[in-house]
Amino acid sequence: MDDKRSWRSSVAILQNGQSWESFSKEIRPTPPSSAMVNAGIIAFVATVFFVISFTSPYWLQSYSYTYSSFNNMGLWEFCFNGFRYPKFQYDYKFTGCNYIFSEEYRIIWSWMLPAWFMAVQTFMTIALLASLTTLVTISLVLVRWPMQIIMRYEWHLTGFCFCCQAITVIGIFFAVLVFGVMCWSRDWLLNPNFNYLSWSYAFAVIAGGIHAFAGFTLLHETFEARERKRQASNLLHMDPQGHIGMGMGMTSHGYI
Numbered sequence: 444m445d446d447k448r449s450w451r452s453s454v455a456i457l458q459n460g461q462s463w464e465s466f467s468k469e470i471r472p473t474p475p476s477s478a479m480v481n482a483g484i485i486a487f488v489a490t491v492f493f494v495i496s497f498t499s500p501y502w503l504q505s506y507s508y509t510y511s512s513f514n515n516m517g518l519w520e521f522c523f524n525g526f527r528y529p530k531f532q533y534d535y536k537f538t539g540c541n542y543i544f545s546e547e548y549r550i551i552w553s554w555m556l557p558a559w560f561m562a563v564q565t566f567m568t569i570a571l572l573a574s575l576t577t578l579v580t581i582s583l584v585l586v587r588w589p590m591q592i593i594m595r596y597e598w599h600l601t602g603f604c605f606c607c608q609a610i611t612v613i614g615i616f617f618a619v620l621v622f623g624v625m626c627w628s629r630d631w632l633l634n635p636n637f638n639y640l641s642w643s644y645a646f647a648v649i650a651g652g653i654h655a656f657a658g659f660t661l662l663h664e665t666f667e668a669r670e671r672k673r674q675a676s677n678l679l680h681m682d683p684q685g686h687i688g689m690g691m692g693m694t695s696h697g698y699i
Contacts, residue, residue, distance in 0.1 A: 472587040472594055478667065479601065482660040483581040486608065489653035490574045493615070496646035497571055500540065503626050504641040511637045518564055519543050521555060528554065529633075559625045563618045567647070570614030574654065577607040598668035605665055608658035615651035619644065 496502075500517030512526035522540035528551050541547045548555060584600055587593050593600065622644070627635045 472590050475585050475587070476664060476667065478660060478664040479581070479584060482604075482657055482664060483578075483585055485653060485657040485660060486574070486577050486581060486604075489650050489657055490578060492646045492650035492653065493571060493574055493611075496643045496650060497567055499643040499646075501641040501643040502622065502647075503632070503638050503644070505637050506639065509634075509637040511634060513632055513634075513638070514540075515641065516632075517643055518567060521548065530554070554631075557625075557631060559621055560631075563622045566614040566618035566621070570611045570618070573607040573610040573614065577604045577611070577657075580604050580607070598665055598672055601661055601668050602665040605658055605661040608654055608661055611654045612651055612658060615647055615654065619647050619651065 497518060500520035500522060501515050502517050504515040505511040505513050512524055514522040514524050516522065519542060520540055521543055523537040526537040527534065528537070531550060535550075537547070537551075543555060544552075580600055581604055583589075584593055584597060584604075623640065625631070626638070626640070629635060632638065
């Protein structure tokens with residue numbers, strides 16, 4: 444009944460001689476669905492976990508009782524305590540935490556960055572970009588800006604957010620899988636049995652799970668938004684007397 448009353452008021456505006464331009468100004472955007480709001484909150488929480496994991500240097504850590512020369516590392520930072528690289532001809536000790544591409548570590552880049560580790564960095568970077576893209580797109584949908592584009596392509600944008608979440612989950616999955624298998628290689632860090640997967644790695648796994656949940660929520664909302672669009676299109680193409688064609692003006696203005 445509310446939809447019919449809204450339609451009758453729209454027809455009355457046209458019958459009073461107002462143009463489609465003035466009619467479009469009367470349009471008020473429908474508020475976002477609760478599912479879309481929830482998906483945005485879930486995606487935001489997942490991104491917080493993801494960013495912490497991405498930036499913190501605790502993917503792999505050594506047991507304190509082993510007194511290992513390796514302390515801990517993340518995707519972009521390594522921490523040593525008097526570490527000697529056995530293939531380096533000079534007796535040089537690496538101590539402290541440094542950015543992985545710093546001058547301090549230049550002489551051991553080839554050892555610190557095997558192909559599989561660079562693949563992990565690539566997977567996580569792509570996943571982070573997709574996650575941030577999701578947040579930006581969801582924010583635009585929630586605030587209904589720009590209104591014409593959002594009202595016309597809402598379910599397309601929601602589907603795009605789902606695709607970004609799928610990319611994020613796939614990227615995180617391959618990153619944690621490859622790292623979880625290859626970090627024990629004796630060709631990489633010495634004495635891998637002295638180390639354990641630490642909380643930054645766990646945060647990446649948690650972020651992947653939450654992103655997956657957000658993705659399923661967005662997929663459900665995509666189908667719901669498409670159904671709402673179909674129903675609105677059917678309503679606006681029919682006036683209260685059953686005549687066809689009255690909705691074409693609104694379609695041309697981008698609201699449907």
